[in-house]
Amino acid sequence: MKVRRPNLTLLKKIFLVDLIRGLFLTFSYQRPSLNYTEQYPKVRPKVAERFRGAPRLNNDPETGETLCIACNLCALACPEHCIEVGWERDAKGKKALTTFTFDISRCMFCGLCEDACPTPALELTQDFELSLYDRRDMKWDRQKLEEGNQPVVYTK
Ligand code: SF4
Ligand code: SF4
Numbered sequence: 001m002k003v004r005r006p007n008l009t010l011l012k013k014i015f016l017v018d019l020i021r022g023l024f025l026t027f028s029y030q031r032p033s034l035n036y037t038e039q040y041p042k043v044r045p046k047v048a049e050r051f052r053g054a055p056r057l058n059n060d061p062e063t064g065e066t067l068c069i070a071c072n073l074c075a076l077a078c079p080e081h082c083i084e085v086g087w088e089r090d091a092k093g094k095k096a097l098t099t100f101t102f103d104i105s106r107c108m109f110c111g112l113c114e115d116a117c118p119t120p121a122l123e124l125t126q127d128f129e130l131s132l133y134d135r136r137d138m139k140w141d142r143q144k145l146e147e148g149n150q151p152v153v154y155t156k
Helices: 008-014 017-028 073-077 112-116 142-147
Strands: 055-057 083-089 095-103 122-124
Touching (some): 055 142, 073 083
Antiparallel strands (some): 055 122, 083 095
């Protein structure tokens, strides 16, 4: 005589076995003790040491003069043509920087310009807050680059 076995697939469906298994797996990863919430923007996160963010054109801290020697190497190194260096000859026939433009809208922060710079003039800082409402504001001039990006002060 043939013994009839219960239909396991049907039983699994009735008792929602697969759903319970899935929920068990999901909740096994839910550990509130491991959750971490960054309090940005009140507390700005610390970025990696080698992070490349907002560009800055450094001046000599003693003389206040620019460290840029207008060699144009950064502009030549840039694959996106983001940088324009303006210069003229001074009374001694030496190249002197006049204008410097850096288009952050096209920059991919690869750091090639910084690497090409033979002086510590051009630096990609750790400032990552670069959002702007107008694309036209993304072309930074020499003054803006020398002052450096000013961090937003959040009041709420
Ligand atoms: S970081 Fe790269 S893309 Fe940006 S300006 Fe420098 S070389 Fe050009
Ligand atoms: S920022 Fe550096 S590489 Fe660019 S023009 Fe000035 S000195 Fe040359």
